[in-house]
Amino acid sequence: MAIAKAERLMNLALCLLGTRRPLTKRELRSSIEAYVESFGKGDDGGHDESFNRMFERDKDDLRELGLVIETVEGLDGDIGYLARRDSNRLPPITLDAEEAAALGLAAKIWQQARLAGAASGALQKLRAAGMPLASGDDAVDAPHSALEPRIPAHEAAFEPLMLACRDRRPVTFDYRKSNAAHPERRQVEPWILECWRGHWYLAGWDRDRHAERVFRLSRITGKVRSRQGAFTAPVPDHVTVRETVEVWAGETATGTARIRLRAGHGYPLRARALTVRELGDGWDELEIPNGRGLDAWLVEFGPDVVVLEPAELRADVIDRLRAVAKG
Numbered sequence: 471m472a473i474a475k476a477e478r479l480m481n482l483a484l485c486l487l488g489t490r491r492p493l494t495k496r497e498l499r500s501s502i503e504a505y506v507e508s509f510g511k512g513d514d515g516g517h518d519e520s521f522n523r524m525f526e527r528d529k530d531d532l533r534e535l536g537l538v539i540e541t542v543e544g545l546d547g548d549i550g551y552l553a554r555r556d557s558n559r560l561p562p563i564t565l566d567a568e569e570a571a572a573l574g575l576a577a578k579i580w581q582q583a584r585l586a587g588a589a590s591g592a593l594q595k596l597r598a599a600g601m602p603l604a605s606g607d608d609a610v611d612a613p614h615s616a617l618e619p620r621i622p623a624h625e626a627a628f629e630p631l632m633l634a635c636r637d638r639r640p641v642t643f644d645y646r647k648s649n650a651a652h653p654e655r656r657q658v659e660p661w662i663l664e665c666w667r668g669h670w671y672l673a674g675w676d677r678d679r680h681a682e683r684v685f686r687l688s689r690i691t692g693k694v695r696s697r698q699g700a701f702t703a704p705v706p707d708h709v710t711v712r713e714t715v716e717v718w719a720g721e722t723a724t725g726t727a728r729i730r731l732r733a734g735h736g737y738p739l740r741a742r743a744l745t746v747r748e749l750g751d752g753w754d755e756l757e758i759p760n761g762r763g764l765d766a767w768l769v770e771f772g773p774d775v776v777v778l779e780p781a782e783l784r785a786d787v788i789d790r791l792r793a794v795a796k797g
Contacts, residue, residue: 478505479532481503482528482529483532485502486553491550492544495525508520509521529551537558574593625687627690628670634694635663638700639696639697641658643658643691643692656678658675658685659702660672661709664711664712666712669686669687670686671685671687671711672684673711684711724762726759727778729758729768730754731753731755731774733752739775744756765783769790
């Protein structure tokens, strides 16, 4: 069925690109074999409604793929369609070595997302046009081949949220905060997705809280469901996802904290440690930057972390752990 639809869309696109005058629905119906087989040529007026629905869907699909289709009203009042070649021709693509390398590296980022196929296809087209993009064995000799970026996108919520951000569609999902045992339903107008330190975050407008919020995708449970309707809040020109997450994760430090950390655990904490001292018995003592949100981050390490000081941070972590234990 997918092949049949692709062939039908291709034939429709060729008809619209190959004509010098607008073609009416009746003319397209009688010219494209898939339409004739499904609905006849339309001489008897049968299947008109079914054909009209399919034709409108096909036309919308071609437009979404980037084909510019013009609608022209003739002198007799009939509506015709055509796709002018000059309107559907891209200017020559020229890339210098740095730009070509950046494109090649960017395409590798999406190997674990649905964009992988589109990225691979785009690179193949650019190579066919003579662009200097390294691939396969050729990548070994490329000047930037030592760079191998990877941005994982394992979360099931990534793809529906990416599409919702693109299409500006509100969504709902169940979200479990770091200090909560059970998730709660959130209604969000998604703005942007951003990856920070191996985790994906969504920034958007929380309708229930009437404020901007940032959500970590790994804490979204269940399905992300799209909702009808327009956004109720304006989308800002610049969304500071990374800066917000840094503050919440204690990256914007206002002091230091001392913690005990189980040996062989908590590598993100060790990477930020100012000092590390072995205590023996399988524990180390670390001094780490302390800022807003550090308590929520430390709770994620569970029994592998014990806060020594300051007392306020220790109390906040204990309160969060008790809230999780109570459910």
